[in-house]
Each structure stands twice: as structure tokens, then as C-alpha cells.
Amino acid sequence: MAGELPVRHALPELLSALDAHGTAVLTAPPGSGKTTVVPLALADAGLRVLVAEPRRLAVRAAARRMGVSYAIRGERHTGADPRVEVVTTGLLLQRLQHDPELPGADVVVLDECHERHLDADTALAFLLDVRETLRPDLRLLATSATADAAPWSRLLGGAPVVAASGTPHPVETVWAPPARPLPPPHGMRVDPALLAHVAQVVRRALAERQGDVLCFLPGTAEIARVAGLLRDVTNDMNGGNGGNGGNGEGGGDGVEVLQVHGQAPARVQDAVLSPGTRRRVVLATSVAESSLTVPGVRVVVDSGLAREPRTDHARGLGSLTTVRVSRAGAVQRAGRAGREAPGTVYRCWTEAEHERLAEHPRPEIALADLTGFALQAACWGVPDAAALALLDPPPDAAMAAATATLTDLGALDGGRVTARGRRMAGLGLHPRLARALIDAGPRAAEVVALLSEQLPRDAGDDLVEVWRSARRGGDAFASRWRQEVRRLSRSLAPGGGGAAGNGGAAGRAGTFQSGDTSEGVGASRSHRDTGSRGGGGLGDDAFAGLVVALAFPERVARRRGGGYLMASGTAAALGEGSRLAGAPWLAVAVADRPTGSASARVRQAVEIDEATARLAHPVTAEEEVAWRVPPGERRGDVSARVVERLGAIELSSAPLPDADVRAALLHGLRTEDVLTWTRDALAVRARLAFCHRAVGEPWPDVGGAGPGMEALADLADRWLEPELSRARRRADLERIDVAAALLCLVPWSERLEAVAPERVQVPSGSRVRIDYSQERPVLAVKLQELFGWDGAPSIAGVPLLVHLLSPAGRPVAVTADLASFWRDGYRAVRAELRGRYPRHPWPEDPLTATPTSRTNRRT
Structure with missing residues (x-):
């Protein structure tokens, strides 16, 4: 075996590196023999070898090919060669926890480290700890199918990197994208049109090339669908969960289809790893990417998809999602075609898309439930x-x-x-x-x-x-x-x-x-x-x-x-x-x-x-006093009750009398328009807001002129007592005389009427209300009432903005400078309106005319 595979050239350097440093990193492309040749070479050097593989299928395949022992969860096999044992990384973790010194092992080979499985990363961290504290003689070898070995070398304390160059046989790439762009995968869903295209590419590969075909798909459902699409040209040996009538086998002399995934039964795995009597199509998930030689395969058809875990830590939910394969994964998959002879890979995407793929898959530690x-x-x-030697922290x-x-x-x-x-x-x-x-x-x-x-x-x-x-x-x-x-x-x-x-x-x-x-x-x-x-x-x-x-x-x-x-x-x-x-x-x-x-x-x-x-699940009983909005309602109210809950599930509730509801009421004030805002109440608040803007302290910030503002809730102790202390529910707040309550916010040293008078007397003798709801106070008054007035007064140093109204009460001009209006603007207004309102005075000289709120007498 060693004489046929490229890794043989690296064996002397690798054995020397392990002897000198105790650790090493081996990089070797797919199909070079690193999984099966290296462990036997280490055994021939007098070492007891423990090989850890990330997948059960790879464990059985590697052990069978080498003729050595293996152990996976629930299954153990004793091989002819006792010097080497192959286990899953999960089982290696259990052994380390049971006995960290790993008696019976001189060297541990962690295969396919580049795949970044969580168990493999953890096992390597534990092994480095063991080597540092308990067994400095324990040798560690990390193998990778990618050339990016620097991170592993640093992790292993500057371990030498040994590179096995070359591949057993060349692999031709055929770009075979769908005829039209298809939607990308979404969650677990893969567009059926893409699967139909993959099936078509498999048919094309069967027609154009010799040898068995290995087709990569993201999951068992996609494998089953493609198998169904190929049924008219094949007889199916079904490895998936007892399909095809439950016996898992097909007959006849056509092309044989094998469905291979992590849950496939042992007999299907054995069939995959043995030469077939008929031409075969092997439909597989990523379990077939590495550490696995499928005899007879000369062609790989790659859908370009893989599955990654996703974990919603807030909700405690985990799932798988479909993603594009990384470039490193695509290289791994393509390498399956060149293990025994020159081969071909059909990639179901474009060369341009390939360049945009992620270089490596994301490490499982960044994605999974931990x-x-x-x-x-x-x-x-x-x-x-924190003290573990990990490439990526959790x-x-x-x-x-x-x-x-x-x-x-x-x-x-x-x-x-x-x-x-x-x-x-x-x-x-x-x-x-x-x-x-x-x-x-x-x-x-x-x-x-x-x-x-x-x-x-x-x-x-x-x-x-x-x-x-x-x-x-x-x-x-x-x-x-x-x-x-x-x-x-x-x-x-x-x-x-x-x-x-x-x-x-x-x-x-x-x-x-x-x-x-x-x-x-x-x-x-x-x-x-x-x-x-x-x-x-x-x-x-x-x-x-x-x-x-x-x-x-x-x-x-x-x-x-x-x-x-x-x-x-x-x-x-x-x-x-x-x-x-x-x-x-x-x-x-x-x-x-x-x-x-x-x-x-x-x-x-x-x-x-x-x-x-x-x-x-824990059941809790809690007193709950809150402002609650019932489902389907828009208006909230105080809820005071004893609630029994199972997590977020409410089991029962009972009223809680005499509860302190003040915080709930204040929350209602902040979040809803609970108070009854009459015109007088809005006017008082607007005057207070103006005083704060124009004068500042000691006038309080009431947050503007509209209802429901948070600033007023913060001042509740100053203006809502004792009404707030007596209130128990929304209706009590709605009955409060807000205008009278707001007057409690006037500083003791000030008079609201003196700083921001409610009304101002105009030349006609009318007392007109001032509107404080705008940025500047507004005086809206009929034009005839201001004859002879060449300037409006200021309020707290802020000039009034005068809205001059027609006899019908509609604005005809806005000015802060009356004298300028009488001089420049009045003539145009007089010309436009005196014909429309003939019973109202329109003198030529408004500054000398008598102001009035009345109309002219009829003649």
C-alpha cells in the first residue's frame, strides 16, 4: 500500500520529526494515504498507535482497509493487527476523561483536523494538556488535507510541518451549473430544480465517463429525492432508514445506487467500501468527504451544498441549515475521484461562483450547542x-x-x-x-x-x-x-x-x-x-x-x-x-x-x-404588579395578582389586594395617554413648557405640550399627589383634574400669570388667549382689533408672533413686526378683503383708525 501512495515519500521526515519534537503536523492532499499508510508506518517503527477519526463511517473504513481494531459507540471490533486501533474522536474524549494517561498508546493521530469538528478540537486540547502534565512521552500527530498548517503548528508548540505533495492521480474539473440561476438554499430547503439538475448531471457522468459515480448532497432527504429521480435508470439499494419496502436492497442488472449517510446501516457501509459487481452510483452526505476510499469511483458529482449546525441559544433550539460548500470542502470531495485512477469532478456551479466560496468551513465550536x-x-x-489550547475560543x-x-x-x-x-x-x-x-x-x-x-x-x-x-x-x-x-x-x-x-x-x-x-x-x-x-x-x-x-x-x-x-x-x-x-x-x-x-x-x-x-420544569409563584395590556387590546390597566408560572407559561392567577401599584401607574403614565387632557390642561402645560424654554430654572421641564410624555411622570411626586396615592387603576387616573394638578409645578417663587399670562389685552379692549403650543407664543386676533398698535408686547422676553385674522377668523398675515406690516403689507390685504367684507372697517391709515371688534352700522 505504501508503495502506491504519495505519502510514502514523507514518512522518513515525519518519523524523524516525531522522534525529535514529539509532535508534528502532516499535510497531505486527499487520496495520498495519510489515513491508512501513516498509522501502519508508525506501528512498524515500534509505536502503539491510536487513530481518532471524526466520523463512525471513516473509523470502520480506515480500520477495515488497514486490518486493525476499531471502536465506535456501541460497537467494537478486534482486528488482525493489534498495534493500531481506530476510534471516533467522541470515544477518545471518553477515554481521556476515564484515564488521561491513555495507557497502551504511544502516539495519537488526530486525522482530518482541518474539518474542525468540535470533538476533534476538544480532544486535541486535552491531549496537549496530558502531554504537558502527565505524559511528555506521548506523541501527537495532527493530519490535514489542506496546506494551511501554520495554526496547527503553533497550537502544538511549534511542531514541525511535514508536507506530502502530489496526488495519486489527476482529477479533471467539469463545470456543470444549471441552465438558469436558481434560488439559494433557505434553511433546510433545497430547490427541487437543483436536485433535478444534480440527477441530470449524474446521468451525464454515467454517459460520458467510466467507473462508479460518487455524488455529494447535503442530507438524507436530498439523497432520497435524487435516488428517486434516478430510479428509471438504476436499481436501488437503499441505505436510508428502511426505505424501498424495508429491505434496503434492489435487484436486477442495472446500475446500483447506494445511499450513504451517518445513519446508514453497517451492511450498506460495507457495500460502499467493497468493489461492486455492477456499476454504482453512491449518493452521500459529507461523511464521504474524507478518510474514505470508495473502490471503483472515478467520477464525483458535487451539488456544492453542505449542512451546518445553528443554535438559537436564547430559545434553546438547535437546527441544521444548508450552506454552500467551502473551497477546501470542494477540494476534499473532488479528491475522491482520483484515489485509484485518473478521475473527473462535475461541479454543479460556475467557476466564477467557486472563487467566491469561503476558503474553509466555519469551525463547529462557533456554531454548535456547547x-x-x-x-x-x-x-x-x-x-x-479558558485554559484549553483551542484554535478558536468558544x-x-x-x-x-x-x-x-x-x-x-x-x-x-x-x-x-x-x-x-x-x-x-x-x-x-x-x-x-x-x-x-x-x-x-x-x-x-x-x-x-x-x-x-x-x-x-x-x-x-x-x-x-x-x-x-x-x-x-x-x-x-x-x-x-x-x-x-x-x-x-x-x-x-x-x-x-x-x-x-x-x-x-x-x-x-x-x-x-x-x-x-x-x-x-x-x-x-x-x-x-x-x-x-x-x-x-x-x-x-x-x-x-x-x-x-x-x-x-x-x-x-x-x-x-x-x-x-x-x-x-x-x-x-x-x-x-x-x-x-x-x-x-x-x-x-x-x-x-x-x-x-x-x-x-x-x-x-x-x-x-x-x-x-x-x-x-420549575414552577414559581410570584406577586406581579404591573401595567398590562391584555392580548388583543390597546389600552392597559393596573394588574395586581399572584401568578403561578411554569417558565413563560401562566398556570393560574389570583387577585393581590392592597398591593403597592404606584410603579405600575407611573409606567402607564409613561407609555399611554391615560390622563384626560382637556383644552385647559393642554394650555397650562404649554405655558409651563414655554417658561422652561424661555426662563429655565426654577421652571421644570414638562417635556413639551403633548400628553403622555415621560418627563411629567418623572415629576409625578410634585404635581400628582395626593391623587396618585389614592389611585388604584386606570379609571382613577382618568378622573384627575389635570389642569389644576399641573399648577402645582409652578415654582413657589414665581407666578405663572406674571411670566406667561394666559391672555393679553389688545387695542380693541378684548382679552385674547395666547397660544403657547408653538416654539414662540402666538397671538391670533382679528386685524381690525389691532388698529393703532404698532408693536405687540414680548412674553418673558420673547416677542409675540401675531396671526392677523380676517373677519371670518382665517389667517391673512403672520408677523412679529406690526409696524412693518401696517407700512408694507396692509395695503394688499385691504385691497383683497374690503370688497369681500364691506361691513368691516378698512381705513386707509390703520395706525390712526379706531380699533374695534364690531362691524359697521348698516346705512
Whole structure:
């Protein structure tokens, strides 16, 4: 094998680097033999080798090709060569936690580091810690299919970089974009037109090239769709969740189709890794990108899409989203075509689009739910992960959310891992599922096994029905499920499901037996102090609901309108035609939030009752005094009550008499037009606002002339007492005489009438109201009443702005300089209006005329 692959030329340099430095980074392009040749060469040098791969499929493939032992979750195989063992990075983490010295290993090879899986990044950080403190003799080798090795070299303390150049065989690139631009992927949705185009490109590749075809697609649903589109030219061997009648195989002499993904059964994986008797089309997710040689493949068809995790930490929801593959990922995929002979890659996008792709995929630590990572770090002794040697630090928000979750689960107490947390970490599950398994007992293994696997594509949203189907089924999914149930059952310590050790909050458990009811479960009971020891005689529905609620307490949901409200505060909706529709309570096992949607979409759930919800999630009873606007209403009012809540879900409420409602009333004043603003009230406020603008202190800032301003609420102690002290509700505020109350804001040393008089006397003898609602005070008066007045007075040093009105009360001129108006503007106004209003005086000289508010006598 070593004589055929390019990596052989780098072996002497690599062995020398490891001997001299103890660490090294190997860069080698896809297909160069780094995964299978290097471990055997290290073994031939007298070292016991532990190889860590990011995927289970890669573990089985590499071990089979080398003839060595391997171990994955729930499966262990002893190979002919005992010097090398291949494991998943997740299993390596468990071994490190169990025994950090890794007895029996002289060198650890972390393969495909460039993919930046979270487990791989964590394992390398732990190994560097081990090498520094416990085993300086432990050698570490990081391998990458990309040439960007500098970051890894720095992380490994200046480790030498060994480059294996060249590829086994050249790979020709064929650009094969759709005939017309198609919409980009949105969330999990991929345009069916793109999948149809991918199927067409596969047909083209079968016609134009020899050898098997490996086609990369983002997920199992897309694989199934393309397989269906190819059915007329192939006979299908279906690797997906027991499709094709449940037997997973097709017959006949046509092209064979294999559907390969992380959940594919072992027999399909074996079929992929063995030479075929017919020409084959392998439809695969990114699990086939690296560390995997598919015999016979000469052609790769790349859809250009991949799936990345997304986590909504605020809502506690995780999902996958479809993204464009990175350039590094595209190179990895193309390399599958040149492993055994010259090959071809058909890329379903343009060369120009290729140049715009991201150079590398985003590291999983920046995208994923970090609850499991945070527990691993806490068990290692670095709860905040700050001391770990990581290429990228975990995001603060994600770590804060993870720490809060672990604290609620009882895995952390004051930031330190508890004995319960260590037990959870040892189960090889997400901490949420580990909590459910521990607290609900051995029987929970069946439900937890469902939650830890990707469910069949055709599984409905009723998890109990999925459970019953798995019990009955004989397909690949049922087989994997039973295997995981056995593993989980074995993993539980003797005595089953109680919390172990000091347990933190969740460890202070009571019991949940079949006779428990909601009676006696008070508001202070919560998942922190109500564990379960086996579920007693609960039926499937009730027990499955309990397990799901224990694992995801914030997803307990109560019916609200046409949908549901989760304890986390997130709205949720069932799919159309759901069998769970109408259930008053749900324990939601799987949910995601579609891109751009504020509501979660329920994928799998179980109907539960309120008693189970109370057992799983903390229930609080709080006094609530607030200004509330009822749903569907626009007007709020004071709400004073005792409220019992399960997270964001309101369970019950009772009136709270004699509560201090002052803060609520003030909030109403700030946010709504609660007071009754009469004309007189608005006028008084406008005068006060003018005084503050014109004079300043000691006149207060009342915030303008309109109602509902926050400034007035801040002054409530000065102008709304004692009315505010007596008020209990909105109606009491509405009855306040606002004009009279506002006068309390006049400084004791001032008189409002002296600074901002309400009215001013004009030459006709009329007392005309001044409008203070504008930036300058306005005097609006009929023109005839001002004859002989060559200047309006000033108010607090601000000249009045005079609006001269016609006899009908309509403005005909605006001026702050009356003398100028009489001299320059009056003639035009007189010429225009005296014919229209002949009974009113229009003298030629207004300065000598007698001012009047009356009309001329009839002649």
C-alpha cells in the first residue's frame, strides 16, 4: 500500500520529526494515504498507535482497509493487527476523561483536523494538556488535507510541518451549473430544480465517463429525492432508514445506487467500501468527504451544498441549515475521484461562483450547542475552557447558555462539576439525554435511544408512535435503536436511575411513581428536586412524556390559541394534520426554528399532562404588579395578582389586594395617554413648557405640550399627589383634574400669570388667549382689533408672533413686526378683503383708525 501512495515519500521526515519534537503536523492532499499508510508506518517503527477519526463511517473504513481494531459507540471490533486501533474522536474524549494517561498508546493521530469538528478540537486540547502534565512521552500527530498548517503548528508548540505533495492521480474539473440561476438554499430547503439538475448531471457522468459515480448532497432527504429521480435508470439499494419496502436492497442488472449517510446501516457501509459487481452510483452526505476510499469511483458529482449546525441559544433550539460548500470542502470531495485512477469532478456551479466560496468551513465550536463541550471542559477541570489550547475560543453567549443549562441539570454547582455531572459525561450522550436517563431509570433507555438517533424520514411527530414502530420494526433503524438501547442499559450503574453523588440541584431528587398525581406538587417543586426512579407503572405515553420533559424542560409547551407556548417563551406550532393536534400539553423532543420565523416548528413530541410538566420544569409563584395590556387590546390597566408560572407559561392567577401599584401607574403614565387632557390642561402645560424654554430654572421641564410624555411622570411626586396615592387603576387616573394638578409645578417663587399670562389685552379692549403650543407664543386676533398698535408686547422676553385674522377668523398675515406690516403689507390685504367684507372697517391709515371688534352700522 505504501508503495502506491504519495505519502510514502514523507514518512522518513515525519518519523524523524516525531522522534525529535514529539509532535508534528502532516499535510497531505486527499487520496495520498495519510489515513491508512501513516498509522501502519508508525506501528512498524515500534509505536502503539491510536487513530481518532471524526466520523463512525471513516473509523470502520480506515480500520477495515488497514486490518486493525476499531471502536465506535456501541460497537467494537478486534482486528488482525493489534498495534493500531481506530476510534471516533467522541470515544477518545471518553477515554481521556476515564484515564488521561491513555495507557497502551504511544502516539495519537488526530486525522482530518482541518474539518474542525468540535470533538476533534476538544480532544486535541486535552491531549496537549496530558502531554504537558502527565505524559511528555506521548506523541501527537495532527493530519490535514489542506496546506494551511501554520495554526496547527503553533497550537502544538511549534511542531514541525511535514508536507506530502502530489496526488495519486489527476482529477479533471467539469463545470456543470444549471441552465438558469436558481434560488439559494433557505434553511433546510433545497430547490427541487437543483436536485433535478444534480440527477441530470449524474446521468451525464454515467454517459460520458467510466467507473462508479460518487455524488455529494447535503442530507438524507436530498439523497432520497435524487435516488428517486434516478430510479428509471438504476436499481436501488437503499441505505436510508428502511426505505424501498424495508429491505434496503434492489435487484436486477442495472446500475446500483447506494445511499450513504451517518445513519446508514453497517451492511450498506460495507457495500460502499467493497468493489461492486455492477456499476454504482453512491449518493452521500459529507461523511464521504474524507478518510474514505470508495473502490471503483472515478467520477464525483458535487451539488456544492453542505449542512451546518445553528443554535438559537436564547430559545434553546438547535437546527441544521444548508450552506454552500467551502473551497477546501470542494477540494476534499473532488479528491475522491482520483484515489485509484485518473478521475473527473462535475461541479454543479460556475467557476466564477467557486472563487467566491469561503476558503474553509466555519469551525463547529462557533456554531454548535456547547452544552456537551462545557461538560467535558468542566470534567477536565477547566469549566470556562479558558485554559484549553483551542484554535478558536468558544463564543461567550454559547458558553453562558451551556453553563446555565448544566447548572439546571445538576451537572454543575457553582461552576464546578458535580458527581452527577461526571456520571452524565460518562454515558456518551448529550447532557440533557443523560439527565433523562439517570432520573427516569433503566426503562428510559428505549426513549433516550430514540432521541439520540436521527429518526426515519417518514417518522411522524408523535414520538410514542415512533417508539412503538421501532419495537415492532425489523428495518435498519430498528436494529440501530435496539443496539443503542442495549448500550444505554449497560451504561447505567447498578441500582438504576437515581442521581449520584452530591448531584447539585437536580440530584436532590424525590421519586416519581405511577401513583403520583398533580395533587401535592406545589409551585416550588421543580425538575431540580423531583427525580424519577423508573417511572413506576406508567404507560408508554405518560412515561415517554416524562422522559422527554426531563431532557428538555424548557420545551414543555401548553396550548395557546391555534399553537403552543413553550416554557422558554417561544411560540411553537404542530404540522398540518398532526395526530397531536388539540393536546393541552406537549413535551417537545425535537423542534427547530425555520429561518426568518419567530415560532418553532415541532418535529417530534409527546402529549403530557400538567402534573408531568410541573415535575420537569420549575414552577414559581410570584406577586406581579404591573401595567398590562391584555392580548388583543390597546389600552392597559393596573394588574395586581399572584401568578403561578411554569417558565413563560401562566398556570393560574389570583387577585393581590392592597398591593403597592404606584410603579405600575407611573409606567402607564409613561407609555399611554391615560390622563384626560382637556383644552385647559393642554394650555397650562404649554405655558409651563414655554417658561422652561424661555426662563429655565426654577421652571421644570414638562417635556413639551403633548400628553403622555415621560418627563411629567418623572415629576409625578410634585404635581400628582395626593391623587396618585389614592389611585388604584386606570379609571382613577382618568378622573384627575389635570389642569389644576399641573399648577402645582409652578415654582413657589414665581407666578405663572406674571411670566406667561394666559391672555393679553389688545387695542380693541378684548382679552385674547395666547397660544403657547408653538416654539414662540402666538397671538391670533382679528386685524381690525389691532388698529393703532404698532408693536405687540414680548412674553418673558420673547416677542409675540401675531396671526392677523380676517373677519371670518382665517389667517391673512403672520408677523412679529406690526409696524412693518401696517407700512408694507396692509395695503394688499385691504385691497383683497374690503370688497369681500364691506361691513368691516378698512381705513386707509390703520395706525390712526379706531380699533374695534364690531362691524359697521348698516346705512
